[in-house]
Amino acid sequence: MPFFPSRVGARLFMALGAATLCCTFAQAQQPYKVLDHWKIGGTGGWDYLLADPAAHLLYITHGPRVEVLDTETGKPVAAIIGLKGTHGIALDADGKYGYISDGGSNDVLVFDRHSFKTVTTIPAGTNPDGIVFDPATKTVWAFNGRSNNVTVIDTATNQVVATLPVPGKPEFPVADGQGSVYDNIESTNQIVRFDARAKKQTAAWKLENCESPSGLALDKDHRQLFAVCDGKKMAVVDADSGKQLASPAIGDSPDAAGFSAKHRLAFSSNGEGTLTVVDAAHDFKVIEDLPTEKGARTMAYDSGKDRIYVVTAQLGPRPEPTAQAPRPRPAVVPDSFQVIVIGR
Numbered sequence: 001m002p003f004f005p006s007r008v009g010a011r012l013f014m015a016l017g018a019a020t021l022c023c024t025f026a027q028a029q030q031p032y033k034v035l036d037h038w039k040i041g042g043t044g045g046w047d048y049l050l051a052d053p054a055a056h057l058l059y060i061t062h063g064p065r066v067e068v069l070d071t072e073t074g075k076p077v078a079a080i081i082g083l084k085g086t087h088g089i090a091l092d093a094d095g096k097y098g099y100i101s102d103g104g105s106n107d108v109l110v111f112d113r114h115s116f117k118t119v120t121t122i123p124a125g126t127n128p129d130g131i132v133f134d135p136a137t138k139t140v141w142a143f144n145g146r147s148n149n150v151t152v153i154d155t156a157t158n159q160v161v162a163t164l165p166v167p168g169k170p171e172f173p174v175a176d177g178q179g180s181v182y183d184n185i186e187s188t189n190q191i192v193r194f195d196a197r198a199k200k201q202t203a204a205w206k207l208e209n210c211e212s213p214s215g216l217a218l219d220k221d222h223r224q225l226f227a228v229c230d231g232k233k234m235a236v237v238d239a240d241s242g243k244q245l246a247s248p249a250i251g252d253s254p255d256a257a258g259f260s261a262k263h264r265l266a267f268s269s270n271g272e273g274t275l276t277v278v279d280a281a282h283d284f285k286v287i288e289d290l291p292t293e294k295g296a297r298t299m300a301y302d303s304g305k306d307r308i309y310v311v312t313a314q315l316g317p318r319p320e321p322t323a324q325a326p327r328p329r330p331a332v333v334p335d336s337f338q339v340i341v342i343g344r
Helices: 007-029
Strands: 033-039 049-052 057-062 065-070 076-080 086-091 097-102 107-112 118-123 128-134 139-144 149-154 159-165 170-175 180-185 190-195 200-206 216-219 224-229 233-238 244-246 254-260 265-270 274-279 285-291 299-302 307-312 338-343
Touching: 049 086, 049 307, 057 086, 065 086, 097 128, 097 139, 107 128, 118 159, 128 180, 139 170, 139 180, 159 200, 170 216, 180 216, 216 265, 224 254, 224 265, 233 265, 254 299, 265 299, 265 307
Parallel strands: 049 299, 086 128, 128 170, 216 254
Antiparallel strands: 033 338, 049 057, 057 065, 065 076, 086 097, 097 107, 107 118, 128 139, 139 149, 149 159, 170 180, 180 190, 190 200, 216 224, 224 233, 233 244, 254 265, 265 274, 274 285, 299 307, 307 338
């Protein structure tokens, strides 16, 4: 016999469905908070970090080495050593190799992702900085901060296949997985786009109300770029047309960005000691400015755990400026380097 719910039952069913949707939305938008601190210690500065959700690992550039942490426990798994001045990490799609931009030696170091041992080093331009793997072409793009160009590496052979100019000082890159690579140009306030298959630049978009763009994130599904800038602004840009869609306010001194595809949230890690969370699904509204710690300006988003990792350390007094070092950085207090774990 067919079942026909009563009007009361139907209304109750609809109410329960609406409540479920409401709760799901509320859960997706609930505030982030600091969950833990993982002490690393050691000496020296740091730059980018990268989460590998499938392997439950976190890679952190730390002066002349890269720290590898287990994201289940926060404990160290390995350290990749023998470098001079690390900046960024890229991982291939096969789980075989990782790539480290070593600005101190003008090389890209290739390591085995199982043993964490060095496989080879590949000459790049001057001071390779931001680095990204493009899955469409299986190439690694290392953007060289002082020679204003990008070194393209074929991961099948670990050989350089192209060196392309960029119109200024490059910063952080992203790849859309369809054959386009994007990069912030800090010195000209632009985002450039490359065709990874043709290995040529196809666009350069001037950013409005955005000084010195550094960190960059991408919503691949909705084709939106998120560049974090000095002046406490994030530039939201259409990844196909270059049209600027919004400029939400963020914290001061950002250096990295991230994006949650599941929740459509963009993140900016800010050196003032905050993490800004922007709701990309609802008019790019800022929904949170979470206090972290001063100096925590680089980050990695872990999509498997819906966590953000930021790193910082205690800093000593800033030295007096000189002609050779007009913007000197304060020294890092030894053994104070740490990861701040953020989640919900």
